[in-house]
Amino acid sequence: MTNTPDSPERTPLPAEAEPSVRVDADPSPQPGVVASEPTPSRDVPILDEGTFPRILEPRGEGRLPLGDGTWHQLARAYVRVQVISQGAFLLLVLAVAFALQFFLNLQWQWIPACVLAVITLVGLVITPRQARSFGYQLRRDDLVFRRGILWQRVVAVPYGRMQLVDITHGPLDRGFGIAQLKLVTAAASTGVTIPGLTQAAAEQLRDTLIAVAETRRTGL
Amino acid sequence: MSDGEWHRLHPLTPLLRGGLFLLVMIGILIANLRERLFELFFPMFTDLPPGVMPPDPVDFLFSHNLFLIAAGAVVVVLVILLGVFRLSWRFHTLRIGDDVEVRSGVLFRTHRRAPLDRVQGVNLTRPMVARLLGLAKLEVVGAGLDANVKLEYLSAKDADALRSDILRLASGRRLAEAGPGAVAGGSFVRATAEAVGSGIQGLVEGEDFSDAEPESIVRIPLGRLVASRVLSGSMLWLLGLVAAIVVAASISTVWLLFTVVPTFLAYGAYYVRSIARGLRYSIAPTPDGVRLTFGLFTTISEVVPPGRVHAIEVRQPLMWRPFGWWSISVNRLSGRSSTDSSTDQLAAVLPVGTRDDVERVLRILAPSLPSDGWSEVIRDGVLGPVADDPYVTTPRRARILRPLSWRRNGALLTSDALFLRRGWIWRSLSIFPLARLQSVGLHQGPLARSMRTARLGAHVISGTVQTTVGVLDRDAAVTLMEETARATVGAAAEDRTHRWAG
Numbered sequence: 001m002t003n004t005p006d007s008p009e010r011t012p013l014p015a016e017a018e019p020s021v022r023v024d025a026d027p028s029p030q031p032g033v034v035a036s037e038p039t040p041s042r043d044v045p046i047l048d049e050g051t052f053p054r055i056l057e058p059r060g061e062g063r064l065p066l067g068d069g070t071w072h073q074l075a076r077a078y079v080r081v082q083v084i085s086q087g088a089f090l091l092l093v094l095a096v097a098f099a100l101q102f103f104l105n106l107q108w109q110w111i112p113a114c115v116l117a118v119i120t121l122v123g124l125v126i127t128p129r130q131a132r133s134f135g136y137q138l139r140r141d142d143l144v145f146r147r148g149i150l151w152q153r154v155v156a157v158p159y160g161r162m163q164l165v166d167i168t169h170g171p172l173d174r175g176f177g178i179a180q181l182k183l184v185t186a187a188a189s190t191g192v193t194i195p196g197l198t199q200a201a202a203e204q205l206r207d208t209l210i211a212v213a214e215t216r217r218t219g220l
Numbered sequence: 221m222s223d224g225e226w227h228r229l230h231p232l233t234p235l236l237r238g239g240l241f242l243l244v245m246i247g248i249l250i251a252n253l254r255e256r257l258f259e260l261f262f263p264m265f266t267d268l269p270p271g272v273m274p275p276d277p278v279d280f281l282f283s284h285n286l287f288l289i290a291a292g293a294v295v296v297v298l299v300i301l302l303g304v305f306r307l308s309w310r311f312h313t314l315r316i317g318d319d320v321e322v323r324s325g326v327l328f329r330t331h332r333r334a335p336l337d338r339v340q341g342v343n344l345t346r347p348m349v350a351r352l353l354g355l356a357k358l359e360v361v362g363a364g365l366d367a368n369v370k371l372e373y374l375s376a377k378d379a380d381a382l383r384s385d386i387l388r389l390a391s392g393r394r395l396a397e398a399g400p401g402a403v404a405g406g407s408f409v410r411a412t413a414e415a416v417g418s419g420i421q422g423l424v425e426g427e428d429f430s431d432a433e434p435e436s437i438v439r440i441p442l443g444r445l446v447a448s449r450v451l452s453g454s455m456l457w458l459l460g461l462v463a464a465i466v467v468a469a470s471i472s473t474v475w476l477l478f479t480v481v482p483t484f485l486a487y488g489a490y491y492v493r494s495i496a497r498g499l500r501y502s503i504a505p506t507p508d509g510v511r512l513t514f515g516l517f518t519t520i521s522e523v524v525p526p527g528r529v530h531a532i533e534v535r536q537p538l539m540w541r542p543f544g545w546w547s548i549s550v551n552r553l554s555g556r557s558s559t560d561s562s563t564d565q566l567a568a569v570l571p572v573g574t575r576d577d578v579e580r581v582l583r584i585l586a587p588s589l590p591s592d593g594w595s596e597v598i599r600d601g602v603l604g605p606v607a608d609d610p611y612v613t614t615p616r617r618a619r620i621l622r623p624l625s626w627r628r629n630g631a632l633l634t635s636d637a638l639f640l641r642r643g644w645i646w647r648s649l650s651i652f653p654l655a656r657l658q659s660v661g662l663h664q665g666p667l668a669r670s671m672r673t674a675r676l677g678a679h680v681i682s683g684t685v686q687t688t689v690g691v692l693d694r695d696a697a698v699t700l701m702e703e704t705a706r707a708t709v710g711a712a713a714e715d716r717t718h719r720w721a722g
Contacts, residue, residue: 062672062694064664067702141709142659152669155661155679156705160712186363187658187679189687218712219527220338220363220553220656220681 047072047201056132056149064152071135071146077176078196082127085172090120136194141216143183143209145192155192160216161185165206169199181205186220221378222316222385226323229312232353233373234305241301316386320360320369334362334369336390337718340528340553341509342383346376346519358382361555368555387508387523392719434511436502437584438570438577444545445498448572449491451539458487498571505584508720512569527717528552529585531678532569532651533685534578534602541647546578546602547571550585551683567684578602586653588717589636601639601649604628611641612696618671621691631676631689631697633704636711638678640689650685652678654711660704662697663688676700 051073057063097113100106129149137144142158166182173179179202183192197205221227281287312324321333341361350356355373362368374382461483469476496516504511509525531551540546548570570581579598583591600610611630619626625644632639638657640650663675668690674697675690692700 058669060666060669062664062669064662064674064694065698067698142705144705150666152664153661154701155659156701157659158705158709158712160709161658185658185679186681188682189677189679190659190661192659216709216713218655219715219718220530 046198046204049201050075050077050198051201052076052132054132055135055146056129058149058152064146064154069137069139069144071137072201074131074134074194074196075178075198075201077178077198079128079131081172081176081178081196082131083124086120086124086127090117090124093117093120131196134194134196138208143192145183145194155190157183157185157190157192158216158218159209159212160218162209162213165209167202167206174199178202183209221314221382222389224315224317226313226315229309229314229371230355230373230375230378231309232355233312234302234309236350236353236355236373237305314371316382316389318389320386322369322371332369334360334367336386337392338363339386339390339525340555341522341524342386343523344379344383344521346521348517351519356380359555360386361553363553364555366555383523384508387525388721390525390719391508391721393721434504434506436504436513437580438501438503438573440498440501440572442499444543444572445495447543448540448545448547449494449498451537453537454487454490455539458483494571501571503569503581503584510569510584524552525717526587526720527653527655527715529653530656530680531653531683531685531687532582532585533648534582534651535648536646538645540572544575545572546575547573548578548581548585549684551680551685553681575602582651586637586651588653588655588715589634593634597639597649597651601632601641601651602647604641604647605630611639612692612700614691615673615693618673618691618693621667621671621673626691629689629691631692631700633700633707635707638704640676640678640686642686642689648686650678650687652680652687654704654708655715655717656680657704657708657711660701660708662701664694674698678704 053073055066055071055073057066093113093116097109100109126149130147133149133152134147135145141160142156144154144156146152146154162183163186164184166184167179168182169179177199178196179199181194181197181202183190183194194202194205281290307326308324311326311329313322315321319333319335320339321331323329323331339360340363343357343359343361345357345359346355347357350373354376356376356379357370357372358374358379359371360369371379371382462480465476465480465483497514499514499516500519501514502512506523509523509528511521511523513519513521529550529552533549534546535549536546547568549567550569551567569585570577573581575598579594582597583594599606605611605613605627609627609630611632613628613630614622614626616626622629625642628641628644628647630641632641636654638652638654638660640652642648642650657678657680659679661677661679663677664673668674671691672694673691674694675688676692676697677688680687
């Protein structure tokens with residue numbers, strides 16, 4: 001699904017005025033057509049299957065704006081995976097604490113257990129909202145990534161700067177059919193990790209990114 | 221040596237590389253004989269009766285007539301060691317053709333090949349001992365962790381010639397003619413004698429690299445070097461520490477004063493090291509990049525080809541301000557891990573310099589930037605805001621977040637570089653050539669959001685340069701990021717520095 005920009009009127013910046021090269025400005029996406037020339041486009045419907053419909057933004061007026069273009073989002077299954085794994089961790093912590101209480105008659109373990117439990121609970125509460133704040137945009141020459149509600153972060157990575165694209169998925173991720181895609185440049189601070197893509201989307205995105213990076217290869 | 225054939229390293233290499241092993245052996249020997257030596261020289265301090273030696277393995281050998289056997293064993297071990305080192309030297313070969321290749325190892329062979337268009341720099345290091353023997357280490361810096369190709373040791377002349385050949389090949393030019401020839405064959409003894417002779421001669425005459433040493437564009441007087449180290453930030457820490465200890469000693473026990481001694485020793489060692497490093501400093505432009513030489517005992521001479529500098533920072537500690545001194549450090553790929561202590565050393569390109577020095581060094585560090593714009597960079601960026609400041613700065617409404625520096629705190633994008641200017645007390649300017657910028661980002665926390673500001677970050681390879689500037693107006697920051705992203709793509713596409721001569 002695509003997100004509607006805040007400002008309905010699109011005023012392209014002067015340098016972007018040519019519509020032929022600006023893929024995101026293309027008003028009619030043609031489903032099922034993966035461009036033969038390696039240009040990233042939003043015409044890849046697989047990227048938007050089973051994802052959230054709309055990016056969640058902070059309420060404050062001074063937030064970082066969404067801007068133009070199509071934002072792709074995380075799969076809904078990502079929240080389920082996170083809730084299950086964090087919930088399981090919470091239960092495990094509590095179970096260990098109770099076990100120590102009953103079998104060894106200890107009390108001190110409640111201090112670290114409560115700290116861990118509170119941290120995990122906070123994580124559980126904010127995860128569904130946080131997951132909806134993730135978004136990435138495939139522009140003509142770079143990938144834009146955004147995340148976070150309380151602490152927002154937006155990064156633009158030129159395709160030519162990519163050193164490698166990494167896909168990882170754990171057992172639980174596989175069960176729900178999601179994967180994490182990590183984009184590595186020579187700078188450690190770039191830090192673009194898209195945690196919950198559907199596996200098909202992750203592979204499609206990886207292939208697209210590699211193909212695009214190949215045509216725009218630059219030095220370090 | 222760069223004729224595409226396999227060559228060996230200098231025949232004295234095993235001696236120097238085995239030197240460490242020998243030192244350890246001598247150390248063990250001395251540790252074992254310590255009692256005996258002590259007895260020999262200070263007989264009045266022991267509680268044994270005069271003339272009586274403590275029990276010792278050497279006595280045991282003498283008294284049982286095992287001395288010859290022991291001496292024979294030592295000789296055999298030494299010969300075997302020499303043979304092993306000699307063998308490993310024979311198997312250690314290098315070849316410079318389209319790539320730099322090194323083969324080494326007798327049982328476990330390694331073969332490392334580094335493509336020349338990814339060379340990040342070539343370092344020539346001459347440790348004290350190697351300098352006496354007229355040898356030098358050559359290190360071809362690659363991009364990556366532990367990606368350097370080390371050639372130790374070569375004769376200084378070969379190393380210098382090899383370096384210019386590697387740089388010439390890397391630049392895309394062909395070699396005009398074959399190199400000066402292979403490493404001298406000859407007998408081991410003659411080679412040793414010659415090397416020692418020329419090494420001592422060179423040390424006496426102060427000769428370094430003979431051919432066409434380019435003139436340094438910066439001279440650091442000794443007084444300025446010492447004063448700059450004394451007035452650096454660590455001096456403040458030292459004074460604070462001493463004051464704290466004195467106060468603590470006056471309240472409790474006087475003995476606390478003696479804890480100052482190790483602190484002074486540590487600081488003294490630090491100052492001596494950093495001053496010795498700054499001695500014989502020279503920086504000069506060459507066709508193959510910036511040539512940087514420093515060090516008193518261990519001379520290091522590096523060449524950084526154009527386009528290998530990822531970020532530059534001009535900095536001024538508070539106490540340097542009355543003198544108008546600045547320092548310059550850079551981010552570049554050193555092929556070492558970031559925890560390596562020598563990484564910091566290599567980052568500091570100009571230990572201390574005046575405003576004119578800064579301008580000259582910046583000019584050669586970033587040759588891709590237009591040369592007529594540097595006086596504006598110095599005026600607006602380094603020295604701070606003047607009338608009609610081109611920088612995007614902290615808006616007035618958010619000045620509570622940068623109470624002193626809000627007029628100075630800012631960013632500027634030109635067609636070739638991104639400039640981040642920071643600090644009123646500790647002034648600094650970071651310069652990021654767009655052709656090297658990896659990505660660009662914006663951050664915003666809740667406080668910044670309520671002020672409608674954002675933090676702009678330039679993502680480059682890791683190093684000492686500060687890469688972010690906070691509290692910029694949000695809309696200006698968003699525009700700046702968009703424009704930087706677009707300009708980066710353009711600059712990267714036009715960048716040809718991986719073969720800089722072409």
